[in-house]
Amino acid sequence: MKFQTSFLLKNRHIQTTYASLFRKVPKLSIEIEKFSLSDGDFVEAYWHKIANHTDTTPIVILFHGLTGSFESPYIQGVMSALERAKISSVLMHFRGCSGKENLKARSYHSGDTQDALEFTRSVKKRYPHATLFAVGYSLGANVLLKLLGETKENSPFNAAVAVSAPMRLDLCANKMNRGFSRFYQHLLLKDLHLSLEKKYEHHDMQKLIGLKKEDIKNLKNFWEFDEVYTAKVNGFESAQDYYTKSSSKQYLRSIKIPTLIIHAKDDPFMTEAVIPKQEEVSDSVELEISENGGHVGFVSGSLLKPNYWLDERVVSFFNDQLHLSSFEDQNALFPSSH
Numbered sequence: 001m002k003f004q005t006s007f008l009l010k011n012r013h014i015q016t017t018y019a020s021l022f023r024k025v026p027k028l029s030i031e032i033e034k035f036s037l038s039d040g041d042f043v044e045a046y047w048h049k050i051a052n053h054t055d056t057t058p059i060v061i062l063f064h065g066l067t068g069s070f071e072s073p074y075i076q077g078v079m080s081a082l083e084r085a086k087i088s089s090v091l092m093h094f095r096g097c098s099g100k101e102n103l104k105a106r107s108y109h110s111g112d113t114q115d116a117l118e119f120t121r122s123v124k125k126r127y128p129h130a131t132l133f134a135v136g137y138s139l140g141a142n143v144l145l146k147l148l149g150e151t152k153e154n155s156p157f158n159a160a161v162a163v164s165a166p167m168r169l170d171l172c173a174n175k176m177n178r179g180f181s182r183f184y185q186h187l188l189l190k191d192l193h194l195s196l197e198k199k200y201e202h203h204d205m206q207k208l209i210g211l212k213k214e215d216i217k218n219l220k221n222f223w224e225f226d227e228v229y230t231a232k233v234n235g236f237e238s239a240q241d242y243y244t245k246s247s248s249k250q251y252l253r254s255i256k257i258p259t260l261i262i263h264a265k266d267d268p269f270m271t272e273a274v275i276p277k278q279e280e281v282s283d284s285v286e287l288e289i290s291e292n293g294g295h296v297g298f299v300s301g302s303l304l305k306p307n308y309w310l311d312e313r314v315v316s317f318f319n320d321q322l323h324l325s326s327f328e329d330q331n332a333l334f335p336s337s338h
Contacts, residue, residue, distance in 0.1 A: 001316055003290040003309055006302045012266040015294025018306065025076040035119055043115055044098035046070045048079045049088040058131040058322060061120055062091040063140030065296065067191040069097050074137055074296050081311035085319060092119045096195060105203040106233040110139050110169055111246020113147040120156045131325065133318050134160040137296050141165035142248045148259060149251025159258040159321040161314050164267055164296045169243035172270045173222040181268050185221060193217060196229055208233060252281040259285045260317050264293030
């Protein structure tokens with residue numbers, strides 16, 4: 001199911017921005033769960049269950065990208081596609097991303113697997129007989145891949161998909177500070193600045209990170225923002241220390257469950273140096289690398305009649321896993337007499 005697109009949609013920036021500008025997603029019925037974390041903070045999970053959800057209905061846990069949320073078109077798009085495939089889904093917002101301020105001064109970050117693991121284990125406990133899948137996008141994909149590498153054969157998931165993961169964070173931070181990519185950096189930093197400014201209303205941030213509220217606007221790139229805030233509040237020595245420890249590329253050889261990595265060579269958020277080679281991943285990892293697709297784009301069809309290939313690919317991968325496990329279950333029940 002190789003990704004291909006029309007000539008007019010091949011541009012990396014059209015791929016990256018098309019869905020957020022033009023995609024119309026149907027209104028989804030959502031149940032909101034406030035999930036308490038072990039450190040006293042919380043995250044909000046948005047559930048979209050199929051009409052006849054049972055204890056054995058497959059569930060996909062979704063992890064959004066930097067400054068993403070339920071409002072992100074790629075999240076609502078895949079939830080709709082999964083529903084059509086009779087699969088329920090739930091988006092775990094990272095701390096502070098659902099529109100409600102979280103309680104701690106610390107933030108979510110690209111290597112923070114603890115919250116995701118706590119929430120996933122809770123879902124597994126509630127639905128012990130359900131097949132559990134995961135999809136991560138961008139930052140959420142890096143978190144997911146790192147989590148799979150850390151948990152190895154004890155992964156709470158049966159299979160996973162990682163889309164446009166920034167698997168080498170330092171290389172991505174460098175790329176975002178060059179050329180047209182600075183436009184995306186500017187948009188993302190604008191949201192990050194606003195989130196950090198809100199922290200000053202509830203915490204003594206100046207004491208914690210040594211920066212006055214009015215100086216936040218001077219943090220012009222990810223290296224500066226992560227050096228001053230992300231690294232400091234999350235216990236890293238520096239931005240480089242944070243990037244080195246949190247990058248998922250080093251964890252890919254430890255992944256033990258079926259995992260699909262979808263990535264485009266023309267992703268404007270990173271260079272091709274981020275993409276792992278076959279020898280850098282375990283036998284459980286399938287690399288699907290395309291020439292085009294942009295960042296969390298992968299829109300096929302035409303400009304006027306787009307087709308959201310990414311959603312279809314995610315669904316087909318999980319359907320294959322479900323058919324495989326049901327085939328194995330049948331073989332276990334009726335072993336061959338040969």
